[in-house]
Amino acid sequence: MDEISGGLKKAGFKGETDNSPATLDLYSHDASMFELRPKLVVKPTDGKDVATLVKYVAANKKKHPGLSVTARSAGTDMSGGAINNSIIVDFREHFTKIGKITSKNAQVQPGVLYRDFEPQTLAHDALMPTYPASRDLASVGGMVNNNSGGEKSLEYGKTEDFVKELSFVFADGVERTVKPLTKTELNKKMKQKDFEGQVYKELFKLVDDNYDEIKAAKPKVSKNSTGYNLWDVWDRETGVFDLTKLIVGAQGTLGFVTDIHFKLVPKRDHSGLLVLFMRGIDDLGEVIPKVLEHKPATFESFDDATMWLGIKFMPSFHKMLGWKGVIKLFLSFIPTGLTFWRGFPKLVLMVEFNGHSEDEVRDKVKALHRELSQHRARYEINGFEEDVTEGKAQKFWLMRRYSFQLLRSKVKDKHTAPFIDDFVVPPVYLTDFLPRLRKIIKKYKLFATIAGHMGDGNFHVIPLMKLEDPKDRKKILPAMKAVNNLVLKYHGSLSGEHNDGLVRGPWLEMMYGRSVLRLFRETKDIMDPENIFNPHKKAKADWEFSFGHIRDHF
Ligand SMILES: Cc1cc2nc3c(=O)[nH]c(=O)nc-3n(C[C@H](O)[C@H](O)[C@H](O)COP(=O)(O)OP(=O)(O)OC[C@H]3O[C@@H](n4cnc5c(N)ncnc54)[C@H](O)[C@@H]3O)c2cc1C
Secondary structure (H helix, E strand, C coil): CHHHHHHHHHCCCCCEEECCHHHHHHCCCCCCCECCCCCEEEECCCHHHHHHHHHHHHHHCCCCCCCCEEEECCCCCCCCCCCCCCEEEECCCCCCCEEEECCCEEEECCCCEHHHHHHHHHCCCEECCCCCCCCCCCEHHHHHHHCCCCCCHHHHCCHHHCEEEEEEECCCCCEEEECCECHHHHHHHHHCCCHHHHHHHHHHHHHHHCHHHHHHHCCCCCCCCCCCCHHHCEECCCCEECCHHHHCCCCCCCCEEEEEEEECEECCCEEEEEEEEECCCCCHHHHHHHHHHCCCCEEEEEEHHHHHHHHHCHHHHHHHHHHHHHHHHHHHHHHHHHHHHHCCCCEEEEEEEEECCHHHHHHHHHHHHHHHHHCHHHHCEEEEEEECCCCCCHHHHHHHHHHHHHHHHHCCCCEECCCECCCECCHHHHHHHHHHHHHHHHHCCCEEEEEEEHHHCEEEEEEEECCCCHHHHHHHHHHHHHHHHHHHHCCCECCCCCCCHHHHHHHHHHHHCHHHHHHHHHHHHHHCCCCCECCCCHHHCCHHHHHCCECCCC
């Protein structure tokens, strides 16, 4: 790699290059169960520098067939999207500028952490509402490239709905603006004699020739991060061709995002939470539609294992809250704990409402509470907790948002193995689906926490395993296939927000069929003819490669 480093410098690359063992170790992992050791880590300084890098790699690909570039922002990807075995391109170091923000729009570079971006939008009474549970760790670039979603996606949708325009480095090493085009603008682009013209011409032909098949392939769930969003690129009715829809969620397999224009929504002034402690999951089929009729802003859930974890490791929240905050948190838990005297709940449901005044929120919370209380005996709910002042609710949000982080950092003898971590099943099927899911978890003796976005039917099941033990590794493939089959039987999607990467890429054919997978692969070939961007992922993934790179030492 010294030759590559030297070559890059000669080509005018201005950023740092580093192949020290410590750096390569650090970039060998993301939040997935995989390990891939890069040969070089580079930190481009700006869009031009990224373009220089990509041009150099494209020009040297024939000489060095293993050469590739994989983008990385905060590295919290759970699918293995942010690791690879050639060059890792770090966007966290220099792409950290926040541009102009108004109450409606924001311009921001991809390496900015969401936690640094949010206060700037809130200063304009505005919000980019699709932040993930990893909101304190993740960058906005990772959110765009994974098409992330989170607790507010039930009301607002996913990141794809908020990207207005991107700066994007194409495979020919040129940075260009990508935004929705009218048919006249598209025709003009298609006449260009350069790589951009070729991309637009070939992609338009692909999505127009296969229009009905592509539209029919769109998963019938409220959120999806699998495959390429081909169905949203071209709309014959509106005449709009929008390449941002393809790039969002592509995990950097089609090119690199260097700048982002987001649409923002007004911040809601008040919110309130109704928490339901469920004794079992059998009543979910009736409870979920009742809750959704009330149009909550968020509808989240976590199981008893997650709750125990939160209680056991409560002191570890001191870094975030300070010790005074932890004591307050502990005290606020006492009344909740007392409601469990008749038994610990199997599932906690959190239903949040927004409004312009506290009274409006209180009315919404009370209306749902009243309706569910009428059926209480039937529904086996062992308690409710209301909070319309955003105070007491904190303990539940902490458990919901930080359970995966706690699992990763606190459980020492086993490791988180996210391989069934993000499926989506339309909520109407959950009563049938969840007992069958539990059966699979039991059959493979997986100790797993379950949390998720109940309103979307999007669940995060995170088994804890000894990944270095061949007996545990052997369980992964059959357990994953069993869950995938079950999800697809109920018309679901394998990922709502965490994306495909190494873990779900190999199963795209299972989900979409051979013909649609062929269209995904053609899309990749059009945008990235030399296969330089993030290989082995999404439409070009195969399980043998992925399985061969599961971590076996920690
Ligand atoms: C505790 C925890 C909770 C999580 N909860 C959620 C959740 O609720 N919802 C959710 O959606 N996800 C969740 N995730 C997964 C992850 O945090 C998010 O998807 C997040 O948005 C990724 O951001 P990142 O900056 O870490 O991206 P990275 O991990 O650095 O990258 C993510 C992907 O985007 C690509 N990429 C990064 N930057 C660029 C760029 N500039 N150009 C092109 N491609 C690029 C990478 O190659 C990779 O494929 C969670 C993860 C953890 C650890």
